[in-house]
Amino acid sequence: MCGIVGLFLKDRTLEPQLGALLSDMLITMTDRGPDSAGIAIYGGAKDGLGKITVQSAQPQSDFRNLDADLRAAIGQPVAMLVKSTHAVLEVPLGQMEAARSALAQLRPGVKVMSVGDAIEIFKEVGLPRDVAARFELSKMKGTHGIGHTRMATESAVTTLGAHPFSTGPDQCLVHNGSLSNHNNVRRDLIHAGLRFETENDTEVAAAFLAHRLRRGESLGQALEATLEELDGFYTFVVGTRNGFGVVRDPIACKPAVMAETDAYVAFGSEYRALVGLPGIESARIWEPEPATVYFWEH
Structure with missing residues (x-):
């Protein structure tokens, strides 16, 4: 019952509005996750x-x-x-x-x-509106960003437990759902040299993605690998230095909607997170398919 938002700008003239647009999207998802919130902004390299x-x-x-x-x-x-x-x-x-x-x-x-080079992550315990105001998210500029409102069901309400999680350079991930094999995957990744700060399964997913990217895989390949190696029900929204990606598990029981125009690609756990975006009335709107990788890169 968490809320995810994401916005990848194609039109550079919208970059000064990125923080304001993402803040509004995040606040709209408050009732899906009122205990903590976070946002990753890419820009200003x-x-x-x-x-x-x-x-x-x-x-x-x-x-x-x-x-x-x-x-x-x-x-x-x-x-x-x-x-x-x-x-x-x-x-x-x-x-x-x-x-x-x-x-x-x-x-x-x-x-x-x-x-x-470009990523900044801000996250804290509290209502999304309060978190957004604390960090003045509406004033931030950038090329793309992702955000998350959390309802903790399997771990404590803490700053470190909030999303996004980042375990590699310019890489981050937010997650709605639950992984069933995260402890086994965590052990494998520790053997591969990765370190963990929390017991959160989302940090494992972020580390898995970072590990694949470090091996030289593309964003699309790394997201495909999550479908093969990670078990459970999930929606992942991912940011990298130049990219933005989405993948849902084969059952796809968690809600998700996407919109694309010539100016941007947007993701929301619910359509109402997207209604304030410019030009949304003429956007192509769809529900991402199960076990299907979507990604865009600058």
Whole structure:
């Protein structure tokens, strides 16, 4: 009973509106998941720089002088933008791993939400409207994004348990449903060198996807692999640096609707999440087929 939204822009003139459009879509899905919410935004990539988005339960102390401390640790410039309980750190691409290692030493209580050229993830406990306002999502610009409203049924209501989950560079996933073999898949992925922060089955799905992408598979191939290796009932909506994908399990019992125009591709757990999009009255609207991969890339 979670709610998923996604928006992939084809028309670059809509990029300044991405955050506002996604915020409205997310808030519309509130009654499908009122306990926490999150959003991943892709945009603002800068040559030679990467982003590390972090979260803290004690931002006033953890974020104080964090940019200066990291700068001293890695010997490179570090910029920081604080947004409530989250901060986006910009560091040279060649120093991303060094910055993560230094961060773990300098601020062990800080959690990494996402890493990459373009991705930023913001998520917290609370109503979607409150989460959106806290991070000023309506002001964000970008090329595409996905969001999730959660109703926790199998794990605690926590920030780390909220979606999206990101376990690879510029990659994230949101999920509606439940996986039955996630513990076995988690063990296999741990043996392959992946690390996990939660017991959430969605983090396993995100890690599975990241692992396949690291092996050189395309987004379409990685999504096809979920149909072969992951058991349960699910709808996945996925973001990568340049792509946006959707896949449902072979039974497809979770609700889903998509819309496409010359300007965008949109996903919602229900059609009402899409009604405020520009040009929706002339969009091609359909329910994604079971066990069928859909993806778009810039």
